[in-house]
Amino acid sequence: MLWPGIKKLGKELNLKRTDSEVTGMIKNCFVKMYDGNQIKVLELFVPQLNSDDKNEVIKKLESGKIKKYEWLSGGVKIIFQEYILPYSVTKIKELLDELVKYFYGKYFDQKPSCQHCGENNETEIYCINNTAQLICGNCYAQYERNIKNENNDYLNTPNNYLPGFLGALLFAVPGILLTILLFTFLNSLAAVSAVAYILLGIIGYKKFKGKISPAGAVLIIIAGLVMVGIGVIIAYSAVIFRELQAVNFELLIIILKMPEVQRELMINIVMSYIVSVVYFAFQFFQMMKDWKKIKTISKPKEI
Ligand SMILES: [Zn+2]
Numbered sequence: 001m002l003w004p005g006i007k008k009l010g011k012e013l014n015l016k017r018t019d020s021e022v023t024g025m026i027k028n029c030f031v032k033m034y035d036g037n038q039i040k041v042l043e044l045f046v047p048q049l050n051s052d053d054k055n056e057v058i059k060k061l062e063s064g065k066i067k068k069y070e071w072l073s074g075g076v077k078i079i080f081q082e083y084i085l086p087y088s089v090t091k092i093k094e095l096l097d098e099l100v101k102y103f104y105g106k107y108f109d110q111k112p113s114c115q116h117c118g119e120n121n122e123t124e125i126y127c128i129n130n131t132a133q134l135i136c137g138n139c140y141a142q143y144e145r146n147i148k149n150e151n152n153d154y155l156n157t158p159n160n161y162l163p164g165f166l167g168a169l170l171f172a173v174p175g176i177l178l179t180i181l182l183f184t185f186l187n188s189l190a191a192v193s194a195v196a197y198i199l200l201g202i203i204g205y206k207k208f209k210g211k212i213s214p215a216g217a218v219l220i221i222i223a224g225l226v227m228v229g230i231g232v233i234i235a236y237s238a239v240i241f242r243e244l245q246a247v248n249f250e251l252l253i254i255i256l257k258m259p260e261v262q263r264e265l266m267i268n269i270v271m272s273y274i275v276s277v278v279y280f281a282f283q284f285f286q287m288m289k290d291w292k293k294i295k296t297i298s299k300p301k302e303i
Helices: 004-012 051-063 089-107 139-157 161-172 175-207 215-245 247-258 259-289
Strands: 024-025 028-037 039-045 069-070 075-081 124-127 131-136
Touching: 004 024, 004 028, 004 089, 024 124, 028 089, 039 089, 039 247, 051 069, 051 089, 075 089, 124 139, 131 139, 161 175, 161 215, 175 215, 175 259, 215 259, 247 259
Parallel strands: none
Antiparallel strands: 024 028, 028 039, 039 075, 069 075, 124 131
């Protein structure tokens, strides 16, 4: 994510941007900054990073009371936690200036190596599927070729949406057993079986060769929603059979037509949707992100 604070700092430092981060070279360091959930993040990739350098970085972080960081390959990821107020962008800039000053002072004639092959070639920043990476000309050519092939494969894959949708429904059927069990013993918790419907649905969708695309993600969610309703009706019927101590469909239909039974069933279905909606939304965004169709490689944009 990219919020105004980091964006403004990026502009001030003459950096560029992708959709979700600011990025660029400052002296001989490759910098990325972005916002997260109550955090700001600075990733700094440097020409060399031996244990002395690491100690120096730790010292600077400690003097700024920054506790959260991770070592990356050839760099460090620094996490600025935001509790109530946003973390001061000025402080981030000061720390960045200090770190760059240190690494430029020590390794002024060196540059970070290619993040893909690790060779010390001439590098440039490219956004690969919207993530900035510092890569060399050879790796760029390789990425470009692979992305072109993958996109061609994607465009040439048959849509197969209907078989995929049917697969998602069919494979989700065993999830109904879980709904029945939960419904019988825990009642309202039956909505938890939405997780099973989606996971089984994804397997079924893929087995039936549904196209991995945003439209496919929508279909799996629709199949899951349908199954939640069907699951509750079947589970409810199972409970009625248990109370009747007989599997009698004629009687079941008479009971299901009673207004108070219909109302209770409706409440159960609505409750199940309310309980599972967060999970459906989570899965939906996850799939939309992972199943995005066209891959890209491009230079970062101006801020
Ligand atoms: Zn390379």
